[in-house]
Amino acid sequence: MADTAPIDLRSDTVTKPSPAMRQAMATAEVGDDVFGDDPTINRLQERVASLLGKEAALYVPSGSMANQVSIRAQTQPGDEIIAHQDSHIYHYEAGAPAGLSGCSLRLLQGDRGIYDADAVRAAVRPTDSHFAQSALIVVENTHNRGGGSIWSVEAIAAIRDVANEHKLKMHLDGARLMNASVASGRKPTEYTQYFDTVSMCFSKGLGAPVGSAVAGTAETIRRIHRFRKMFGGGMRQAGIIAAGALYALEHNVERLADDHANAKRLAAALAELPGISIEPDTVETNILYFDVDPERGTGQSVAESLREQGVWMLAIGPQRLRAVTHLDVSAEDIERAIAAIGRVLK
Ligand SMILES: Cc1ncc(COP(=O)(O)O)c(C=O)c1O
The missing domain is CATH 3.90.1150.10 (Aspartate Aminotransferase, domain 1)
Known part of the structure; x- marks a missing residue:
């Protein structure tokens, strides 16, 4: 057995809050966030909306919930979601697109989690009543099972053109969007401008103990707020954890x-x-x-x-x-x- 602390390389979710982050959390102003009264959460949401270039953002307990409320708010039961065959929403979210939103998945191939606009075009269902209706495209950036791979902005822009042709929504699973941004030198908004909704996580490489956010138009976030409650994600004095996320955005990105x-x-x-x-x-x-x-x-x-x-x-x-x-x-x-x-x- 090693005589020093283990080197835990299982995931970036294992990070523990630093003393300075804990201090920020301990002194956070809090209120009942289900009433919209938590000033720390409100500050975090404004910060995230601005970082991601969207009208509004909502704090949620996890990356899985961020993805699933986004799916629920932008689909109907019987719809189909286009995503990579190695995507997190398919492998690691307990079948939630089917379980919570009644959606099937149309899975695409592509090197290291990245597919192209032609693959999307070929996967869109005809508007014939035999078929599920294509409704939403999900891109994961960076791509976890793809080995932390980074999408190019150009590939995303080309997929947005297909989405527009077929009136599909687009969601970015940006659990590690800041890794993509720092590694590529591209601003987060260069990626997020193409998406209707974007999720990001504070509890992975950014080092906060809990929490994720989802951003979009004010109207979409209002809808998502309802589904967050429905899925059991309404939290009360959660500013105490949101303060860790704010600290992470301030200190742990670069x-x-x-x-x-x-x-x-x-x-x-x-x-x-x-x-x-x-x-x-x-x-x-x-x-x-x-x-x-x-x-x-x-x-x-x-x-x-x-x-x-x-x-x-x-x-x-x-x-x-x-x-x-x-x-x-x-x-x-x-x-x-x-x-x-x-x-x-x-
Ligand atoms: C790409 C991606 N999306 C979403 C999630 C889900 O995050 P959470 O574990 O907070 O539900 C993860 C978790 O590792 C992930 O890697």
């Missing part, structure tokens, strides 16, 4: 570049190790996937051996592991992790 550098360093070192397959050039932000050769073990057995060395990663397939860098992992931790992986694979 530093995402450190996480990206750490992920690239890790990927480059992994590529040098025998028994590991990874394309380091595809690592653009803070998420990386790699495969271990079967003669070295399985994804699970390697994850277990690494854990004994104090390095925590997720086995996410028979041979596949995931590592995610974040603000509680330093450059020195990455060097320790690389040394541990080397020992395990020997």
